[in-house]
Amino acid sequence: EIVLTQSPGTLSLSPGERATLSCRASQSVSSSYLAWYQQKPGQAPRLLIYGASSRATGIPDRFSGSGSGTDFTLTISRLEPEDFAVYYCQQYGSSEFTFGPGTKVDIK
Amino acid sequence: QVQLQESGPGLVKPSQTLSLTCTVSGGSISSGSYYWSWIRQPAGKGLEWIGRIYTSGSTNYNPSLKSRVTISVDTSKNQFSLKLSSVTAADTAVYYCARDLRYYDFWSGFDPWGQGTLVTVSS
Numbered sequence: 001e002i003v004l005t006q007s008p009g010t011l012s013l014s015p016g017e018r019a020t021l022s023c024r025a026s027q028s029v030s031s032s033y034l035a036w037y038q039q040k041p042g043q044a045p046r047l048l049i050y051g052a053s054s055r056a057t058g059i060p061d062r063f064s065g066s067g068s069g070t071d072f073t074l075t076i077s078r079l080e081p082e083d084f085a086v087y088y089c090q091q092y093g094s095s096e097f098t099f100g101p102g103t104k105v106d107i108k
Numbered sequence: 109q110v111q112l113q114e115s116g117p118g119l120v121k122p123s124q125t126l127s128l129t130c131t132v133s134g135g136s137i138s139s140g141s142y143y144w145s146w147i148r149q150p151a152g153k154g155l156e157w158i159g160r161i162y163t164s165g166s167t168n169y170n171p172s173l174k175s176r177v178t179i180s181v182d183t184s185k186n187q188f189s190l191k192l193s194s195v196t197a198a199d200t201a202v203y204y205c206a207r208d209l210r211y212y213d214f215w216s217g218f219d220p221w222g223q224g225t226l227v228t229v230s231s
Contacts, residue, residue: 001171035217037155044204044224045155050217088155092215095168097145097157 002027002093004100012108019076021103023089028069033092036065036074039102040085048087049074079105110135112205112222120199120229126192130205130222137186138163141211145218146179146190148201156201160208161188195229202226 003026013019023034031052037045047056049065052072062077076083084107089100116128130144137144145160159169161179169177173192181188192199202224209216 030213032213033215035215037218044221045218046221047217047219050215050219056217056219090155090218092210096170099155099157101154 001096002029002091002098004089004091004098006089006100006103008103010104010106012106013079014108015079015081017079019079019105021074021087023072023100025070025091029091029093031068034072035090037088037090038085039088045088110207110220112207112220114203114205114222114225116225118226118228120195120227121231122196122229123194126195126199126227128190128203128225128227129187132186137181137188138183141209143208143210144181144188145206145208147204147206149204150201158190197229200227200229
C-alpha cells in the first residue's frame with residue numbers, strides 16, 4: 001500500500017496570500033494517478049486537480065498542481081474567502097486508492 | 109450531467125450488515141469506461157476508499173476491508189450497492205459514492221460524488 005503524507009497539517013493564512021500544500025508518497029506514484037480534492041464542512045469532496053496538474057472542469061486557475069515521483073504540490077496563488085477548507089491528495093496504484101490525511105487551510 | 113445519490117438505513121446494529129445503494133441519474137451506469145466507488149469518512153477524520161466496481165461487474169476492494177465488503181451493480185436500475193458485514197462502531201461514518209474514469213494511462217479522479225449518507229452503528 002502506498003501511504004500519502006500531507007504537510008502541514010494546518011496552514012493559517014490570510015485572504016490574498018499564497019498557499020502551498022505538500023503531498024509525499026511512500027513510494028513513486030505515476031503522475032497520471034495523483035489527484036487533489038477540496039472539502040468544506042458538511043459537503044462532499046470536490047475534485048480540483050487530476051493527473052497531478054490538470055484542473056478539473058470549472059476550477060479557477062488560481063489552483064495549480066505540480067510534482068512527480070513521490071513529491072506533489074497543490075498551490076493556491078491568491079486565497080479567496082471560499083478557499084478556506086480541507087484539502088486531500090489521492091493516489092491510485094496496484095488496483096487500490098489511498099488518500100492523504102488532509103491539510104486544513106484556515107483563516108489567520 | 110451525471111448525479112449520484114446514496115440511500116439506505118442510517119442506523120445499523122453491531123454485527124449486522126450495512127447495505128447502501130447509489131443511484132445514478134443523468135446518464136447510464138453502463139456507458140463508457142467508468143468505475144463506481146464507495147468511500148467513507150468518520151466524523152472529523154479523513155477519507156477511506158472502500159472499493160469499486162466496473163460496469164462489467166469486476167471489483168477491487170481495499171485490502172483492509174476486503175473480507176467484509178461486497179459491491180454489486182444493477183444496470184436495470186442504474187444503481188450500484190455496498191454491503192459491509194459484521195459492522196462495529198468503527199464503521200460509523202459518512203458513506204459516499206463516486207465515479208471515476210480510467211482509459212489506458214488517463215485517469216479522471218473521482219468526479220462526481222454523491223452528497224453522502226451518515227450511517228451509525230449502534231445497538
